[in-house]
Amino acid sequence: MAYPTRGRDPFLDAGTQAFLERRGVEALGLCVSAVGVAFALALASYAPEDSAWISAGGPEIQNWLGQIGAIVAAPLIKIMGLGSWSIALTFLAWGLRLIAHTGADRMIMRLIYAPIFWALCSLYAATLTPISSWSHSFSMGGL
Template identity: 45%
Template sequence: MAYQTRGRDPLLDSSMAEAIEKRGKELAGLVLLAIGMMATAMILSYHPDDPSWMSATDAPVKNWMGHLGASLAATVFMVIGWGALGFAIMICAWGLRFTLHRGEDRAVSRLIFAPIWLALLSLFAATLTPGTSWVATHSFGLGGLFGDTVLATFLGIMPFGAGLSLKLLSLIMAGLAITVGLFVLGASRRELLLAARFLLVGLIMTYVALRSALGRGATGA
């Protein structure tokens, strides 16, 4: 004996499911933005004298995120130095994309290259000359231990002198960091074209304004 089963109606219609999905993405974006802002505060307020697992001291914590922020910042800075700023930029950028629904579908395919971008940022920071205060309080350069190690390897295999090799590596790493960074942050061709158009229009307007100001100055003189 055969039984006929009546198809069940979906619990939510397509429009309701789409609305819930959008609100969920917006909530995830707001959470990412909050985490990104906390990460930014933690990194920008990094101080080598803060108490952490590497430094036992009774001095008050200067990091804006407290003891936890000081410990995390000390660890990240030791590994990749100022390349840590890429963490905060990346989290904030994707938080905005999820909140505004701007290319959030590209997150998985782009973020798998995030470690490469952070490594490039660390290498670029390692090519920069640290200030006296940094040298006095750190046993590594601006790119952390990772940046120092890889930079030393590159300098050893380059056929030029140390000074020229360092400048070339700095330019190369800066270009690669910008290129890979735009990809990791989800930039599309349309967005790049709009940004280029905005910059071009801004340059033209600035030139016109300067020329007008110089013309008025010459007339007054």
């Protein structure tokens, strides 16, 4: 024989759940923006002389993020050239979109096109005439 029991009340009411969900999305946006800033700092302080897993250099690393920044920036510059800045731009843009609560529901569908955007930015950079401070033997679009 079954006895009627009263259902459980939710741990948090609907208003608190909505508040926590919005703050969680904003926190995710801050994290994604921080990754974008880290990419930008690593790329801005890239030096070809830094020792990374692709090349061995001097003992002193000039990258602002240290060895990790040099390890990230060296292959990005060599593979994508100046088009690698589009990765930092993508992370910053999506972080700001999450913070502002605009388009978060369409994020995954639109991020599918991010690698195409990165490739097009590298392709455009390959058409540019190298500046005098470009010390590599390949174009500004990378290898």
